[in-house]
Amino acid sequence: MGSYYESEDLGKFGEIGRHGKALADDFFRYYGHATGTDGALSKREKALIALAVSHAQKCPYCIDAYTTQCLESGANPEQMMEAVHVAAAMMAGITLVHSVQMQNRLEKLVL
Amino acid sequence: MSAVIPLVARSAPPKYDFGAQLRRRGIELPPLSIDTLQVNITRLCNQVCRHCHVDASPSRTEMMSAAGLAKCLEILARHPAISKLDITGGAPELHPGFDGFVERASGLARHVMVRHNLTVQLDGHPVTKQSKEYLPEFFARHKVELISSLPYYQPFFTDSQRGGGVFGKSVEAMRRLNAQGYGVEGSGLALNLVYNPVGPYLPPPQASLEADYKRELKAKFGLVFNSLYTITNMPINRFRLHLDKTGQYEAYMEKLLAAFNPQAAEGVMCRSLVSVGYDGRIYDCDFNQMLEMDAADASGRRLTIYDFDLEKLLKRRIRFDGHCLGCTAGSGSSCGGATA
Numbered sequence: 062m063g064s065y066y067e068s069e070d071l072g073k074f075g076e077i078g079r080h081g082k083a084l085a086d087d088f089f090r091y092y093g094h095a096t097g098t099d100g101a102l103s104k105r106e107k108a109l110i111a112l113a114v115s116h117a118q119k120c121p122y123c124i125d126a127y128t129t130q131c132l133e134s135g136a137n138p139e140q141m142m143e144a145v146h147v148a149a150a151m152m153a154g155i156t157l158v159h160s161v162q163m164q165n166r167l168e169k170l171v172l
Numbered sequence: 173m174s175a176v177i178p179l180v181a182r183s184a185p186p187k188y189d190f191g192a193q194l195r196r197r198g199i200e201l202p203p204l205s206i207d208t209l210q211v212n213i214t215r216l217c218n219q220v221c222r223h224c225h226v227d228a229s230p231s232r233t234e235m236m237s238a239a240g241l242a243k244c245l246e247i248l249a250r251h252p253a254i255s256k257l258d259i260t261g262g263a264p265e266l267h268p269g270f271d272g273f274v275e276r277a278s279g280l281a282r283h284v285m286v287r288h289n290l291t292v293q294l295d296g297h298p299v300t301k302q303s304k305e306y307l308p309e310f311f312a313r314h315k316v317e318l319i320s321s322l323p324y325y326q327p328f329f330t331d332s333q334r335g336g337g338v339f340g341k342s343v344e345a346m347r348r349l350n351a352q353g354y355g356v357e358g359s360g361l362a363l364n365l366v367y368n369p370v371g372p373y374l375p376p377p378q379a380s381l382e383a384d385y386k387r388e389l390k391a392k393f394g395l396v397f398n399s400l401y402t403i404t405n406m407p408i409n410r411f412r413l414h415l416d417k418t419g420q421y422e423a424y425m426e427k428l429l430a431a432f433n434p435q436a437a438e439g440v441m442c443r444s445l446v447s448v449g450y451d452g453r454i455y456d457c458d459f460n461q462m463l464e465m466d467a468a469d470a471s472g473r474r475l476t477i478y479d480f481d482l483e484k485l486l487k488r489r490i491r492f493d494g495h496c497l498g499c500t501a502g503s504g505s506s507c508g509g510a511t512a
Binding site for chain 2: 103105134135137
C-alpha cells in the first residue's frame with residue numbers, strides 16, 4: 062500500500078454500503094439532508110462548518126470535498142480560511158480549557 | 173504563457189457521449205427557433221483568460237470581413253423573427269468595423285447585445301494602441317445591452333482567471349458605465365455580469381450569488397448592475413489544456429456527467445440561437461464553433477451566412493459532443509446564465 066489515503070477513494074464513499082446497505086442508506090439520506098440542502102442554515106454556511114470540522118478532524122477526503130463544496134456554494138478563500146481559524150481556535154481552546162482539570166488535580170496532589 | 177499556444181480542438185472520449193445521455197432518457201432536442209444571431213467577429217482580445225474557450229489573445233488576427241458584417245445585417249433585416257444580435261469575440265470592440273456594425277444593427281430595431289470584457293475600455297487596442305475610452309458613451313447612445321465577465325466580487329478569483337490587475341480595471345470600467353446610467357434602475361441600459369468558476373467546479377446558485385455580488389460591489393465600490401449570469405466552464409481548448417496538464421480532466425467530466433439535469437437539457441441555448449464565425453460559417457453555438465463542428469443541413473452540407481436559409485436551419489440536427497455536458501450540469505448553463 063502506497064498510502065493510507067488515496068484521493069480517488071473519495072469517490073468510493075458510497076461503497077460503505079457494500080456490507081450493511083440499509084444502515085448506509087439511512088446514513089446517506091441523513092448526511093445529504095443535513096449537509097447538502099438549504100435549511101435554517103444555507104448550503105454555504107453548512108459547507109463552511111463542514112470545512113472547519115474537516116480540519117479539526119484532519120480528514121483529507123473531507124478537506125478536498127468541502128473545499129470544492131465551499132466554492133460551488135459561492136464562498137471565497139477569505140471566508141474559508143476564517144472557518145479554519147474558528148476550528149483552530151476551538152481546538153486550542155479545547156486543549157487549554159483542560160488545563161483547569163490539570164490545575165484541579167494539582168491542587169489535590171500538592172501539599 | 174502556454175495559454176497562448178494555438179490549440180488543436182479535441183473531442184471528448186466516447187464514455188462522455190452526450191447523445192447517449194439524451195437517448196437513455198428519451199430526450200430529443202430539435203431546434204425551436206432562431207431568436208438570436210450570435211456573431212463572433214474577431215478572436216483578437218486584449219486579455220488572455222485562462223478558461224477562454226475561444227483561445228482569444230492579443231496575437232489572434234481572425235476578423236470577420238466587411239462583406240460578412242454586411243451579410244449579417246442583411247439577414248437581420250430579412251428575418252424579423254431574429255430579434256437579437258449578440259456580438260462576441262475576442263473583444264469585439266477591437267474589430268475595425270465594430271462601431272458601424274452596432275450603429276447599423278440598432279438602426280434595424282433589433283436588440284443588440286455586446287459581450288464586453290470591461291478592461292478593453294482602459295487597455296485600448298493591444299496592437300494599434302487606439303483608445304477605447306469612448307465606449308461607455310457609445311454603448312449608451314445605441315442602448316446596447318452589455319454582458320461582462322467578472323468572475324467574483326473580489327480580486328483573487330478575478331485576477332487568477334483573467335490576469336493580474338483585471339479586477340481593478342474592471343471596477344473602474346464599471347464606474348464609467350454606471351456614470352452613463354448602465355445598471356441603474358429605470359435607465360433602460362442593461363449591464364449584466366457573468367460569473368465563471370475559477371477552476372473545475374460547478375457555479376454556485378445564480379440567485380444567491382447575484383445577491384452577494386450586488387451587496388458587495390455596492391458596499392465596497394458603489395457599483396450597480398442588473399443581473400448575474402452563472403456560466404459553467406466548457407472542457408474545451410484552453411480550459412481543457414489546463415485540465416489535462418493538471419490531471420483533472422476525467423474528474424471534471426465525471427462531475428459534469430453526474431450532475432446531468434434533464435430540465436437543463438431541455439433549455440440548452442442551441443435550440444434558439446445560431447452562432448456565426450468570423451468566416452461566415454454557422455454553428456449551433458460558440459463552443460461548437462471553436463471545435464469546428466459546423467452546422468449542416470439534412471444532406472450534410474455546411475451552412476454559412478452567404479446562403480442563409482432559416483427553414484433549413486430550423487430543420488437541422490443540432491450537433492452534440494461531450495462538452496455539451498457543461499450546458500446540462502446542475503442548474504444548466506448558457507450565454508444567458510443558468511437554464512434550470
